[in-house]
Every structure is written in structure tokens, then in C-alpha cells.
Amino acid sequence: MWLYGAGGGLIAGALLALWLNRLIHHEREALQLPATTGAQRAIRGGLVVVVSTILFAALTWAELTARWLDTSEVQPSDFARWLRLGYHLVLVALLIAATVIDLDCYMIPDAITRPGSVFGLLAAMAAGELQIAHLWVDWGLDPLALSLHGPYIPAWFDQFRWLHALTWSVAGLLAGAGLTQLVRVVSSRLLGQEAMGFGDVTLMAMVGSFLGWQATVLTFLLAPLFGLLLAMPAQFLLRKPYLPYGPYLSLAAVAVLFGWGALWRQTRVIFSDFLGLFILGSIAAVALIGLLTLVRLYRSIPVRRSAPVNREAEENVSVNAKEAIESMRIDSGKDAISEE
Template identity: 25%
Template sequence: MSPDLLLVVFAGLLGLLVGSFSNVLIWRLPRGENIAFPPSHCPHCDHRLGVVDLVPLFSWLALKGKCRYCGAPIKARYPVVELLTGLGYATIAALFPPLTVGWGALGLMVLLTLLLVGSAIDLDTYTIPDELTLPGVALGLVFGALNGWWGTPALPDFAGAVQGALLGAGLLVAINQFGSWVLRRFRERQFPEFPLGYQQISLALLAGAWLGPWWGAGVGLLSAAVNFAARRVVRVPELLTLGGLLVSITLGSAGFGPGMILMVQGALAAAGAVSLVCGVYWWLHWRRHREDDTPEADAQSDASAMGFGDVKLAAVIGAFLGWERLLVAVVVAVFAGALFGLVQMAAKRENRVKFGPYLALGAVVALIWGGRLVAEYRGLLGL
């Protein structure tokens, strides 16, 4: 057996074990439980599970999908997650041989786990935990640095991971911003977040178009500092920020300023940077105040989610795969969501699936076929 084939087998076995742990994350993260303690137990009778109860796939099959101790049914999701993780890890090891791409193969396996766990939680709770996505962005940057050290051409280096994370978050948050603005019939937000939130993201979009990503992000964060110093929200109208961005891009397409492409890139990256800062801030804020029961605390807790769990998931995908494959993932996600929505409409059923699972599906497609699709697109453009 060749070393590469042996690594594929080992990767599949590792995936089965990681899939078992993924089920722990899927159950415990939404409930705010410790992922290590107490040890694995039946959620129905609380009986601690033994080693023979925790063998991936085989324990579920041997027990015929029921708890050994109380007879309660065990969801089929458990073996499905284990099987998908095992097959996914083996596929990654086959397409991206670890002896060739180095740490990048392990990074892609980590990404697959993040996508699978995030999708399962999103299907259950309609949320994607910050405890999954924000550390996931950091891991993407770490593996980007390792890719650069190893010299892996197929995967982004540290600079590419940063660019992918910022553009991923920026693209999704820009869609969110303009979509919300249109749905509100271009009226201002009634309750802007304090001290930073969507208003600062919109300001970063406008400033980033003219000043570039880092100065644009600085302007957005400066607005948050002004709010903090004033102890209130100093409003910056969306007609100025979002409307100004549309005017700016129109001017850029006519040859003014840095040019349309650079303006779009600068705007999205600046907004992505501010949105990730918002995500970290509200995550930490919620962790400090989650036991408060006052209406004010509830309002802050609602703001912590801010409606862009998908934004942070896109940042994770961009950090691991780079901005070009991220675009492939978003396009696939949009088409998959639209297709499933049409099927649900034909069946006269409400489509309750959030965008996160579609985005995860798009990321898997981009991981496997994204490089080829990007290369063919570049060939069509003569690049």
C-alpha cells in the first residue's frame, strides 16, 4: 500500500472519531454546556456511556439506534455525521495528499468539521454559534501561515487567508446591509447598536471604497469610539453611507478615484474587518451579561447575534479557501437555496432552512471543484 493511500485510510478513520466528537459539539454548543465535562451520557436517562457505546457507526448499528440503558431512540444524525466526516476526511486526503500539501490538508479537514457542525446546529436552532465561527476564522489564519511556510500553491498563504476572511465577511454583510435597507424602504434603522454595529459597518463600506480596507476599517471603528465617548449613538445616515457607496462605485466605473474594482474590494474588506470586530465585541459582551434578566440585557443579547452568523461563516470559508473559491461557494449557495426554495414552494411547504447550510454546501463544492472552476473562468477571460 502506497504512503498516500495509507494516509487516506488513516484520514477516514480519524474522520470517524472526529465525527463522534462533532456530535458532542452539535448537542452542547447551542446549550452553552462544557464540551469536555461531564463525560458523554445519554440525554434521556443521563447514564454515562461506556467505551463500547461510543464506537463510531458500529455502536449505533449494534444498539439498533437505541440507548443501551433506557431504550430511548438515538437520532440517526449521529451515525450520519460520523459517516460524512469519515468520508470527507478520506476525500480530502485523496485530493490534497498530506505529503504534498502539508498542513493544508489538516486545515481543510478542520474546515469540513466546522461546516458540518455549523450546518447541523443551524438546522436545529437557526443560529451558528460564535464559539464555532470566530475561533474558526483564527484557525483559518493559522493554517494560512502554515501554507505559506510549506509553500502550498493550491491554498492561500497568510495574506491570502486575511484577504479571504475580510472579503468573505464583507460580501455577506454588504448583501445584508443593502437588503435590509431596501426592505425598510430606505428608512433609517430605528435602534442602531451601541457603541458599534451595522452603522459602523456601513460607514466602513463607504470609507473603504475611497481609502482602502485598513483606513476604511479605521474610520468605522473611529465612529464607534465617538459613540463610546459621547455615551450615545451619534447617527451617520444610511442615505449618506450606503447611498454614498452606490454613487462612489458609479463614479469609479466612470474613471474617478481608484477605479470600480479596487473600490469594491476596499469597501468589502473594510466592512468585513469591522463586522468581525463587531462579532468579537458582542460575543464577549454577551458572555459577560448572559445571566442578566433585564430588558436592556435582552436587547444587548439580541444585538450580539446581529443577524450575521452567516457573515462570520463566510469569513471562515474565505480564510481557509481564499477569496476566489469563496465566490464559488457563495454562487453555489445562492443557486442551491433558490432551487430548494422552488421545490418547497411547489410542495406548498415553508422553507425554514437558513442560508448557513447552503453556504456550507457551496464551500464543499468550492473545496473539491473550485480550483478547476476558477482556472476555467480565468481561461475564458484570458487571464
């Protein structure tokens, strides 16, 4: 099975690399940044193809062979498994695109997230069996009731599958956008500057439309952990002036997707309890704000650099990108291009 995924990833990666070259060229022109060199484009394209091939092959094996996404409540048909795999592969491709352009331009364009969100909603509604969890499953019953009847699942989920799927996808979209926007506003006020771009909000909205609200909450919870493990070492080693957060949201979403079966078995009781959900969301918000605070403290530390000319050029590129994005927001009054 995984060979089919690898072949699809190879083709998808090549097409994705071509699209990203055009998209990045357009965004860098709009931001008045220098164009990338031919060597940079070749390396970037090669990495996109390799990563796409590996992830497509691994996800195909995980979903169809190892059944890592299976849960006792959601049992799709064999045909629906293939449809759900394709659905998730589209999400993985979009996350790769968002990560690459975020690392290059410090922003995530709506050209990736808005069509992705619409596709997530419409495909879920059309198929009716693409969800990895139901909209609501009550595991908070007493042990005797659970042993006799299992968790409570509303009957209309099965009677109106298209409506359940649409509601599940919309709930995920709202949860992703709402949580990220809330933390974006709070952290910006605490830090005295915009800590996250609106592109992070639309990215999480897209993730939610594909994975539902439960997986989106877990993604939001895990992203700061990936940031603490990977971003801070990168800050000290590479002296990056800004921390693009989108790649860590994307990485967390892929991790949740691969480990969904195990994660759901460990957290399904929490998702049946509103107090547990509040605690879980609070932990995620505090972890993210803590990460952003550490990054700001790091930026305030004076560092002697061995190659000042190159570092200054790099910082100027990032500052120019930020100023260009802010200028475009003021001129247009829209969030068509969002700063990371």
C-alpha cells in the same frame, strides 16, 4: 489513502457529534427552546458521523490521489500536501457543525466561526504553503507573453511565504465578510426585514480565511444556486417557516473545495480583471437577492396544512428562536449569538 481519511472522519465525526450535542443544548437553553429528545440526538449524531466519514474519505482521495485541487501556479511539496489536507479537513468539520446547528436553532454561534477564522489565519501563516491559489495571478497578459513566461506572479510571494500566506488568508476573510454583509444590508432594505443573520457573515469570513478570496467569491456565487435547487423544494415539501442560508453557503464551500482545480482553470482570467470580478460579484448578489425575494413571496402565500397543530408548534419554535436572538442582541449590545 482514502481509508486513512475515512478513519479520521469516523473519529472526528464522533467527537464532533458529542461537541454539537453540548453546543446545541446550550444554545437551545439560551433561546428558551425545548430540549431535543434522546432519539433526535442519536439520529443527529449518527448522521454527523456518517457525513464526516464520507467527506473526509472523499477529500483525502481528491487531494492526495486525484489531485483535484492542483493548479499550474500552486505546487506544494509532498509534506505541504498533507498539511493542506489536514487544514481543509478542519474546515469541513467546522462547516458540518455550522450546518447542523443552523438547521436546528436557525443560528450559527460565534463559538464555531470565530475560533475557526483565527485558526485559518494562524495556520496559513505558520505553514506558508496551505493556499490553493496565490493572492494575485495576472492571466491578462498578451498570448505571446503568456506562452513565453506564463502568468505574472509577484516575486515576493516566494520570498516571504509567511507574509503572502497571511495576506492571502486575510484577503479571503475580508472578502467573505464584506460581500455577505453588503448583500445582507441591501437585501434587508429591499425586503423590509432582516434576510440573513450575522452568523452568515462570520461563516463566510471563516471560509475565506481557509480558502482565500477567489474561492470565497465562487462560493458566494454558487450558494444561491444551491439554494434555488434545494431550498425552495424543501420550503414547499416541509413548510419550513424560515430558510436557514448557512447550510447552502457551507455546501457551496465544500463544492468549490472539491472542484477547485477545474473551477480555477475556467475562471482564472476573470480573477485577473477587475471588471470581470465586479460582474461576477454582481451576478452573485443579484442571484442571492432574487432567492430571498422568492422565499418572501412564498411565505406570503396562504397554505392549508393537514396537520395544523404540529406546524404551529414548529413555527412557534422558529419565532421564539428569532425573538430570543433579537432580545439577546438588544440586552447585550453584542453579536455573540447571531440569528439565521
